[in-house]
Amino acid sequence: MDLAILWHFHQPLYHKPKSRHYMLPWVNYHTTKNYYQMARLAEESGFPCTCNFVPCLLEQIDDYACERASDPYQRALEKHPDQLESFELELLKNFVPDEPDPAALQWKALRSFFSPVEEIPGDKEELLHLQKEIFQDLFLLYNRLAQGAGLELTTSPYYHPLLPLIFDLDVAGDGQRPPVSFRHPEDGEQQIQTGREYFKKTFGFYPQGMWPSEGGISRSVARAIAAAGFSFAVTDENVLWKSLNKPVDRKYLYRPYVSEGLAVFFRDRELSDLIGFEYHKWDERDAVQDFIRRIKERKKTCDDHSILVIALDGENPWGSYRQNGVPFLREFFLRLKEQQDIRPTLFRDHLARHKPSLEVPLVPGTWHGNFSKWVGTPAKNEGWVELGKARAACGPSQEILVAEGSDWFWWFGEEVTAEFRYLFKSYIEEAYRQTGKKP
Numbered sequence: 001m002d003l004a005i006l007w008h009f010h011q012p013l014y015h016k017p018k019s020r021h022y023m024l025p026w027v028n029y030h031t032t033k034n035y036y037q038m039a040r041l042a043e044e045s046g047f048p049c050t051c052n053f054v055p056c057l058l059e060q061i062d063d064y065a066c067e068r069a070s071d072p073y074q075r076a077l078e079k080h081p082d083q084l085e086s087f088e089l090e091l092l093k094n095f096v097p098d099e100p101d102p103a104a105l106q107w108k109a110l111r112s113f114f115s116p117v118e119e120i121p122g123d124k125e126e127l128l129h130l131q132k133e134i135f136q137d138l139f140l141l142y143n144r145l146a147q148g149a150g151l152e153l154t155t156s157p158y159y160h161p162l163l164p165l166i167f168d169l170d171v172a173g174d175g176q177r178p179p180v181s182f183r184h185p186e187d188g189e190q191q192i193q194t195g196r197e198y199f200k201k202t203f204g205f206y207p208q209g210m211w212p213s214e215g216g217i218s219r220s221v222a223r224a225i226a227a228a229g230f231s232f233a234v235t236d237e238n239v240l241w242k243s244l245n246k247p248v249d250r251k252y253l254y255r256p257y258v259s260e261g262l263a264v265f266f267r268d269r270e271l272s273d274l275i276g277f278e279y280h281k282w283d284e285r286d287a288v289q290d291f292i293r294r295i296k297e298r299k300k301t302c303d304d305h306s307i308l309v310i311a312l313d314g315e316n317p318w319g320s321y322r323q324n325g326v327p328f329l330r331e332f333f334l335r336l337k338e339q340q341d342i343r344p345t346l347f348r349d350h351l352a353r354h355k356p357s358l359e360v361p362l363v364p365g366t367w368h369g370n371f372s373k374w375v376g377t378p379a380k381n382e383g384w385v386e387l388g389k390a391r392a393a394c395g396p397s398q399e400i401l402v403a404e405g406s407d408w409f410w411w412f413g414e415e416v417t418a419e420f421r422y423l424f425k426s427y428i429e430e431a432y433r434q435t436g437k438k439p
Contacts, residue, residue: 001254001299002307002345003336004265006234007038007314008211010054010160012407013423015070017399017430020063023419025073025091027060029113034315035061036134037115037324039141042151045333048344050152051142051314052211055198056159056405058139062202065135077113078128081106116323143203152346154209154234155199157191161404162374164218164364166191169375169384171218171364176376178384185220187396187404192228208232208348211311213406214374215239215267215367222362223260232256232263232347234311239365240266250298254306256351257360263351264360267311269367271295276312280320284328288335295342307350374406379413383424390428390439399431 014024022028042049063069076088081103084092089102092109099105110127114120121127145151157163164171169182192210200206208231212221215235225233240257241248256263271294279287295308318325336344366373375384391400408424411417432439 001295001302001304001341002343002350003295004048004050004307004309004345004347004350006050006052006154006211006267006309006311006347008052008156008311009035009038009057009314010052010156010213011057011060011315012160012405012420013056013402014060014419015063016423017402017426020068020070022060022063022069022071022073023423025071025094027057028064028069028071028074030315031061031064031138032113032131032134033115033324034318036138036141037117037318037326038314039138039145039151040115040117041326041329041333043141043145045330045337046150047333047337048150048152048346048349050154050209050347052154052156052209053142053199053202054156054158054160054213055195056402058198058202061135061138065138077106077110079106115318115326117326139202146203146205149346152209152348153199153203153207154211154347155195155207156211156213157188158195158198159191159402159405160213160407161188161191161401162214162216162366162371162406162409163188163191163212163221163224164216164366165371165375166404167218167220167224172371172375176370176372178375178381178388180385180388182384182388182391184391184396185224187391187401188221189224189228190396191401191404192224192230196228196230209234211235215311216365216371216406217264217362218364219260219362221364222262222264226260226262230262232265232351234265234267234309234347236311236365236367236369237266237269238367238369239362240360242363242365243360251301254298254302254308255358256307256354256356257358258356259360259362263356264362265307265309265347267309267367268298271308272310272312275310276317279328280317280322280325284322284331287328288331291332292335292339292342299341305354307345307354374409377413380409383409383412386425386428390431393437394431394435397431397434399427399434403427403431 015022095109095112146153166188167185210233217235411420429439
């Protein structure tokens with residue numbers, strides 16, 4: 001049985017319109033702590049992996065690498081500790097809540113930006129130097145690994161829009177639709193195409209595969225992805241079960257299908273979620289042994305041409321693991337490579353050996369199943385009303401495309417989301433300003 005693993009790297013746009021003032025530090029934090037870690041572990045282990053970069057994340061990493069990012073968190077990390085203002089101390093306490101001494105607080109916060117995949121320097125200036133080096137070399141590192149046989153790079157639509165809803169909001173269903181319609185497949189097609197082009201600008205080649213934002217896919221979306229030049233997409237198994245309209249039977253899961261000329265892989269949700277949400281509670285060896293046992297149970301009902309797909313967030317789970325997940329991932333890669341009947345592989349290599357022939361009539365869906373995390377509540381529907389009015393008044397400007405991102409709608413109505421609401425409103429208002437109209 002082939003085993004393909006996709007790590008999804010994604011952050012929404014954190015800077016204000018027409019500026020590079022970053023309101024939140026998560027691109028900065030995850031680049032040095034997690035994107036670098038995953039590349040180093042892939043290189044160290046030689047384990048074939050697929051890494052999916054969202055283009056607006058690539059753009060923001062480049063801002064930091066080229067020192068265009070204006071980040072108050074970074075300034076708080078760099079200043080002399082005696083000169084830190086009270087609001088800067090509060091920013092640093094997001095990373096180290098209980099340290100009263102400014103110098104110790106700053107140093108501990110800065111160390112928290114790094115992974116123990118390598119020895120972490122003890123000196124502040126060395127840490128800041130390493131931080132710059134990682135940003136400046138990250139794309140080169142991934143590009144070098146992708147030129148070999150062990151790493152595949154894929155991408156998503158540019159600003160991470162939930163494509164089935166952008167193509168036609170009515171797929172959300174009668175019980176969840178807001179009181180206005182939103183139907184702009186041309187915007188979705190633009191996000192797919194510009195994302196593909198930005199990926200090429202960054203890495204020098206076009207990606208073959210795509211993780212559509214939130215695993216969101218439909219027949220119309222598959223047709224657009226194929227038309228843009230992609231060979232395959234990856235989504236969640238619940239989309240398959242809805243599309244096949246059959247009882248769940250894993251023997252149907254472990255193969256790619258074809259939809260609208262696009263090869264589509266479906267991830268094993270249980271195994272993906274065990275890594276994302278459960279195994280951090282386990283001893284690393286026990287967790288990996290359990291994972292291998294579960295694969296071998298699945299393999300009993302599959303032929304030798306089968307492929308089992310694991311796809312999950314490649315940045316956020318590791319904070320719950322011991323030492324940022326490094327011991328778990330080393331054990332995971334090592335033990336899986338030792339298995340004679342499990343072949344770690346890349347999606348492109350599996351497709352080269354096994355062309356899919358079974359058509360699947362895709363029913364619109366996401367990794368979550370339905371679309372209830374992005375539409376249906378009063379706060380989320382209010383966002384769609386605002387976006388729909390702005391799109392009708394302003395056309396498909398860049399600001400509108402940013403506002404189509406899935407993250408804003410995910411967080412509407414949740415606690416502690418003031419920055420997300422502010423950024424969404426800022427891009428909507430900027431779209432009106434650019435067209436000379438009143439918001």
